[in-house]
Amino acid sequence: MNDTVRHDPGRAATGEMRDTRTRIQRVALDLFTERGYDKTSLREIAERLGVTKAALYYHFKSKEEIVESFLSDRLEEIDELIAWLRTQPRTPEVRREFILRYVETLHAGRYQPVMRFLESNQAVVKGMPIGLKLRERFQALVAALVDPAAPLTDQLRIAMGLWALHSSWFVLTAPEVTDEQRQEAALQVALELVSRPARSG
Amino acid sequence: MNDTVRHDPGRAATGEMRDTRTRIQRVALDLFTERGYDKTSLREIAERLGVTKAALYYHFKSKEEIVESFLSDRLEEIDELIAWLRTQPRTPEVRREFILRYVETLHAGRYQPVMRFLESNQAVVKGMPIGLKLRERFQALVAALVDPAAPLTDQLRIAMGLWALHSSWFVLTAPEVTDEQRQEAALQVALELVSRPARSG
């Protein structure tokens, strides 16, 4: 699901073009996350791929569109999760099941780097149409997990549970800790946070 | 403590200069947080203040230095918190007391907008020397709150507790919720997260 072509222009399947497009996406995502979106010039990306700046403009009509190309995939995935959630009651059990499904989409689609990019470049993404949509979906996600009329603490706990899944890398910085350990810890903390039922006060 | 002059150049107390400098900081912090650091041009900031771009360069020798000017204040505050923490044992009680002190510095110094800026522009700040220092301090803070040899879940819970204090605004987006309600909920969730003692597994 993660590597599917989005809009298939004629003879694309032969390889050359899609390959370049995919390589641009990968290099861009890496650089955008490491050094930041604005500090990464198109010239850098082009040089790393052995082409010129203008060549990128054949595959993407703007720098912003490169970002859209990997964020929109994530958006779809989240929409599916919301759709499933809306067929379920808002119970701790469903929330735990949801967390498991959520991390599965994160790993299966290799979206962990995408979510890292999102966090690192919040302000940048917020100014893009795709960023607004993503914000909406995350709100919808939380609203589907917990009643918006519930106490704020309950809503916050659950939102932070989701958040923990993304930001464990940022928060657990010891060099001898592996990504797997981080993810395992994040999963456990997330499950704890969404399991707590609503309590008044 | 929040509005103190940092380096007092001669007859500064008369007002004119410090006023402009402070106004630049305020406008810049606002714009940087809303639209992002890189998307905010110095021309915009200057125009909003009714001066020219070059005037900003009299008060700050670079765009980055504007950011440093409000981040370094926060850095000092955190250093003091770390110093206090190191005189204390790493118990849930101390952590709760710490959380109360932490939110106090956040409100007394009006650092909530600064922390919001930090989160929104993570990638940008990471590339600055002051950003590296801040990262170090936050690691040191977590290490002073919980034994780095403790289970990862314990470390993550406590780090997320700190995080909740900053990001409640981002996560609780309902328009009818006031900032005070948000902060109160964040405080409660933070206290819960740091109160949990270490448990194996």
Add this chain to the structure above:
DNA sequence: GTCTATACGATGATAGAC
């Protein structure tokens, strides 16, 4: 001491040749 005028190199983007 506080600011304006002006210019420099690099950036994202566009147009048109091959």
Add this chain to the structure above:
DNA sequence: GTCTATCATCGTATAGAC
């Protein structure tokens, strides 16, 4: 599908007005 050439705008720098 990729290139060269070109553009406005950006952060930065300096010279000089008051």
